[in-house]
Amino acid sequence: MNIITTARVKSPWILHFDTGSCNGCDIEILACLTPLYDVERFGMINVGNPKHADVLLVTGPANRRNARVLRNLYEQMPAPKVVIVIGTCGCSGGVFHNCYNMLGGIDKVIPVDVYVPGCAAKPEAIIDGVVLALQRLAERSESKPALAEALA
């Protein structure tokens, strides 16, 4: 890995968006920040600002109400970026599947890199998911330069 890829993998800043999850997965994401799991040791910071974020964590199903906001947040993030879906709802719609206001999984709205199933997903599973996403980020960073990626 070159120095840029290393820096990208070592410094993933996280934006967390809840499209209408029951808060179960959100609590588990926040649990990752506590001293027990301490994801900041991998350089992860919960930034809450799409313009500073590298990783988008989405919980909850894609629905008609939130699709526009979700797309907007995704588009405001500067490349290179990865999207991780946390929880069964986000993966497929979960228990809300086929409801009249549902679009289904998050991948109906924005491209998703990693799916972390579970209801709710455990903190260990979320950290595994982020590690997997960082591998994808590294592959993408190595394969083509940032500019080409930005234009893609």
Add this chain to the structure above:
Amino acid sequence: MITPSIALEILVTVFALVVAPLAGGLLFGIDRKLTARLQNRIGPPIVQPFYDFIKLWNKDQIFANRSQLIYVYVHLGAAMASLVLLVWQQDMLVILFTLALGGISLVLGGFSVRSPYSQIGSQRELLQMLAYEPMLVLAAVGFYLVTGSFLVAAVFARGTPLLFELPVIALSFVLVLGIKLRKSPFDIAAAGHAHQELVRGLLTEYSGRYLALIEMAHWYELLLVLGIISLFWANPLVVGFGLSLLLYFLVILIDNAVARLTWTSMLKITWSWGAGLSVLNLAAIYVLSYLGWIGG
């Protein structure tokens, strides 16, 4: 014609410009590690700020308008210039005004976009400057009262440390450092880490390379303030560095022990305990030198 003394001057300047950001970045890394340990966490490696910098530098460039970018460059340039002025042992007031120019530039950048978070953050940054500037200027006045000159060189020319005459003013730098580093309880304009009242406040609309440059300016500013604190024990300067690192550690401790204040409380604390006591310190010097107890 380059004489040896000019060559030395250039060497020192380049050294300051190159080493200062490295040292500043490392100090911020140590800060994050220390904060994590204080919270019973492992924490990121101490080179984490450099990973963040390189990552931000290589991100896609998004900006709201072009004037925003000019303000970032002025911010960084002013931070570098004020540090160079300190290394050249120039006028204390010019150093402070250059620093203030950089601060104002960042605020103007925040005002140049229409995001409400950025606007409120900029307003608060102005309030923060209003809080710490009096203390900095009073410190410069203190230097003048004791050494008879605003020049930093005069501080070095003096044998005995300034700390004995200006103990309260030296302590007031805990407040200055806390505000400058955006630490609790004064992190109202743009808090770091996970607490996000105004998203990222002043820094909300900066991203990628420009955020990295602001971060770098922050490293220079840290070194500048630590350098000014070192002046309180200029001979030998090593003791002064020790003193500044001690205050830095104190600021990190306070950051982890307290919650965020509102801006009214910040102004009350900084103007009474900071600037107010600094004025008393200056008055004491007047009285004591009038009585002949210290050489004025």
